[in-house]
Amino acid sequence: MPTSGKDRYTPATQSIAYLQQASRYALFWTVDMVRALIEQLVSSALQQLQEQGIFSAEHSLSFQVERPRDKNHGDFACNAAMVLAKSARLPPRQLAEKILAALPVGQTAVERCEIAGPGFINFYLTAQTLRSLIRTIEQQGEQFGRSQMAAGRRIQVEFVSANPTGPMHLGHGRGAVNGDAIVRLLQAIGCVVEREYYINDAGAQTLVLGRSVLIRYHELFGQQWPMPEGCYPGDYVRDIAIALRDAQGARWLTPDLPAEAPPEVVDFAIARCLEWIRDDLQLLNIPFDTWFSERSLHQEGLIQHAIIQLEEKGLIYEGVLQPPKGKLPDDWEARPQRLFRSTLFGDEVDRALQKSDGSYTYFAADIAYHLHKAERGFDSLINIWGADHGGYIKRVQSALAALSGRKDLLEVRLVQMVNLFRAGQPVRMSKRAGTFVTLREVVEEVGADAVRFWFLLRSSGSSLDFDLELAMAKTNDNPVFYVQYAHARVHSLLRRLHERELPDIPASDQHLQLLCAEAELELLSLLSRYPEVVEQAALEKEPQKIPYYLLELAAAFHTYYNGYKILDEDPDLRAARLALVKACGQVIANGLTLLGVNAPEQM
């Protein structure tokens, strides 16, 4: 039986006869049907060979039907002859000959098959089969490429979760765009996805923010205090202070700098930062379903709830950690702490739950948070974190495994850092020198589409160079324009059609027969791969596969456009080519939508 696809494609349960029947009566073949047919054909051939005694009965006849990388190798390729050569005690190519001879004949979708390379059997689809794809795309429209393969699966994606202590920077933006794209991809295969933002509105950093604001606030009234070590010097702190003064006047003035800012000031500052963050996310068109407050964990006693559960499992103890190996921090001292036995779950050391002042660590809150997520009944949880948080993965997964018993519930995906460039020169960023570039400034300069596309073009696992100049370029240098331009060209053709008052005739099956140039069949073949690309990108949570596919499709489209006249004098040919071109436009639009990038009709 075929092992290709496994649960990823329509199982090849239909009989060959059924599929042949379907091809005769249905308007079109879907890619899944073709794949299923080919798997059936090969299976049937292998069975016949087994009856002939080429294989003994106990040999499992597994093989794969795959998409060849090189277009010269046909539409599908089968590796059966190579995988089974040993069992058959035949050289791969000889076995391939026998398989080929045993393939059932007379079906309509496959034009020809041939042996190539070390023993691949390549299948070339008929032009008719490829053309029918236009019907699929016409019928499914913006649904083309979407599926229900993971229908009903409930997934939560937590991403961004930038601290509300300042404006978002480029790294946050990358995480935001990446998370958003993963959500869209999962939705495209039928998952029910919830987007969540975890607000770190408790803890020391918020107090530092409050204190920094308070100092700037007093400056507005003529009171100068030096900014203490560790406080935030950025200009935005002054903006918050001004807003505080404008909203609440002088009521927070004090003769001396208090050790802690009043809670109202802290809350005001946090609220202000959150407002900026929401605005920035909106600018990038990234919505959230839930904004989850860390503070609520403390207030509702959920941290105790989580710790009690760990205690009941005997996973908490009072202890002293060994000093870390390698470079020792200057102020390291042995101190007894309340520790969680994360080493039992694969972590390197046990982790502290309470600080020396008795308050809970960030980790303790994170345990409670993730327990809460687990209790909300998701099938899986995905966190998108910056690479600098990589060290926390094991401990959070340990805690979740301890509490939920589900080891694979949480998947953490790290997004590497972003380096900012302008015309090839690195843009040095320093908070102190005031040369820090915020996400908002970049989005406003180059536009949300360019920012999104660039961030999605690179796999999240490698660091990314973002060049402001390139992102704005309106040439081939800029991939987002290249793709959008292809889409705009499609609509430009439709506008020209209208201007010349030519009829927009729907292409008949006979019209489509005129599509037989190599460039046309290649374009069709490329279009047929789109649903598989979406599926793969979603399953692997690797959005970059979509931009790369779109670049390939756009390139093929531009080549076609340059080589052939779409608005031909011959109305039949014109109708056929327009149908193909519209299908391209549809798929480009679908792909861009999946990335949250606009598909403009005019540029």
Place this chain on the structure above:
RNA sequence: GCACGGUUAGCUCAGUUGGAUAGAGCGUUGGCCUCCGAAGCCAAAGGUCAUUGGUUCGAAUCCAAUACCGUGUACCA
């Protein structure tokens, strides 16, 4: 030291159930508009897939060591 990520063309990077002659853009060189948008197309040159070994019909891909780069490395978030 340890953990995680990375190393593919001059530059920036794609390349996952292991697959055929390893790809794209930029840059370089040379071509294509009396014609639907040249914001485009075509062609050429450019490679020890960091190194070494292993697994097998087959390795950039899997495994093991090594080298170099990045991030993190008690109580911060």
